[in-house]
Amino acid sequence: MNMIKNSSSNHLGINAPSRNHANDDLLLSRSSIFLLFLSSLAAQGESPAELQREIVLNPDPHSEETAYAQIRKSFGKKSIESPDLFAGNHQNFTHIQIRDDHEAGGCFDFFLHRDLDGDRNKEWPLGKSRQRNEIKGYGGSDEGLKATEGQVTRYTWLFRVNEGMTLTQKFCHFFQLKAVGGNDIATPLFTISGSRSGERDQLELRLQTSDHASWQRIPVCDWKVCQNQWLSCEIIVRFHEEGYLRARIESRDGSISFMKEFPEIDTWREGSEFVRSKWGIYRSLEDRESILQKEDVVSFSQFRIQEWSKLSSVPSLKRQE
Template sequence: MKHLYLLFLFVFCFSSPTFSQVTLTADGSGNTYELINSVLAPNYDVVEVPDCKHTTFGRHIDELFDADLNKNVFRFFAHANEDDDRCKNDDRQRTEIKSYDKSPENLKAIEGEKVVYKWKMKIDANFQASPNFTHLHQLKSVGGDFSSIPMYTLTARKGTPDQLELRQTSTDDQETLKKVDLSLIKGHWVEFTERIEFGTNSYYSIEIKRVDNQTIVFEYENNSIDNWQNGAEFVRPKWGIYRSLNNVQDLRDEAVLFADFSIEEVNTLSVNDLKTNNQIIKIFPNPVVNEIQIINYFPEDYSQIYIYNVLGKLIDIKQKNSSNTHNISHLKSGTYFLIFKNDEKIISRNTVVIQ
């Protein structure tokens, strides 16, 4: 166990960005699908494109050098008359990337986590949106009662004027939280920063800023909003262009540019957490199968237990109860780190092995 702790400490001292933040940046090599998959789901496929329908065009995501950013960027194509939804639906079309169940754990958000999503995007000055929907980004649940409808969506919509809408739901009744004139972002590189704490009555904010002059063109913040859909296993992000074909006469061929995707967990276990006193609180039995018993030898009590896996990802939060016992049968076999806290003060750090 001592050797395991030292190895864990080494990983966090020298490799913590690997676990807390994932970035996807175009490199211009031409192997675009392979690059995307290597980051978002190594050895699997997270690219959703209409290549099977529009075979003569070839790949619907590529890379090119952008003079404004002075770097390589991703280009997502959507053709109004030739493309569909991956040969599955012909009333819509999509060219998107995502994380999903085959992705690394730190790309799948669970209840209690805080995550920051960042990316840059540029739509053409003459971009045409559908009156139905033209989704550009989603946070979508996997599993549960409402997985068919995105929890958060940024969608462009034809109107007078055209709008970019922020839509949200924790059930199946999505509402528009805020909208902005789409002309404020047309033809410009804009940077998105989306911050979310996954859970009920939690925090959400998003800011859209022009890259060239740093002008904020859209912002929204809510300190008490439901950011979890009942029964969800995890939440995944999606980016691209996903639009309705019900009014195809309103559409044209589009090429949407994206750059510098970032997914950052901001509440992974830190080195400072590991420096706290150990064995002030005892856990029995250890190893454990289903249930742990807590004995506190310290005058100051704890209020919560934060459970992390060996990668430092927050897996669960337990509230103190009168019996001082906690069922952990839902956790997979392996080693976990338990941080006992009273508000934000750390009382004890313990290691437990689940059989």
């Protein structure tokens, strides 16, 4: 359930939680939050029409609803790809759990078990084994989770990698933008990932090159620096063959302050129906010996997906089209 409280916010516009859980906390539906947000814009003299649509998912640890129920309410009934939901996978453990965090408030903990979890009910061929615990937009989701050509979308959320999680030479994605439909759907357009580059373990951005043949990998920070602290993430995209993307990732203590802008980048795939977003843990098992812990946890909170009429309408983006 979505909850509005008295709160402060950082300059990414992501709320820091209030610790007051009094009975007069206001519980609102997603549509009510959207209307409240539009009213706030109008009060500030901004045109409400510039914000076209908004999806909000704030985990509520005080609700009687499970984590899965809360996710499905905002993202759709088939939006969860956790191992326990698929036959032949690790079904005797709930892989997304909800809790009250002393910094972020309500959050979802995403679990992966190195030796027990797989990728849905899929059998990967030798040399391509992997495992997944993700939530996503899909064809049955609200239109706000399906970005179409020319659309401007702003994604914000918090995430935290627990201490002790190790990386490999292969991929480990925490956020993905993927095309749906057309002939170029296997590889994400963009990811936030953890990987080993040479001798360095790092949090990084990955973008497909213009010929879609390889990855451009951009370091965000050293892996140890980003562990065990909440990171604020903001991704702004205009989906087009001559599109735009800006990524900002920051820690609350200031040890991480990353921003990278791509003013003319291909963010659309020919023949696509829409682009969907995915959050969680999706990683290769081909370098299994480098995954030292049997259980890893990554936490997420305060998801917000906004569709704007144009780039210059996005409040956090000081840029003219």
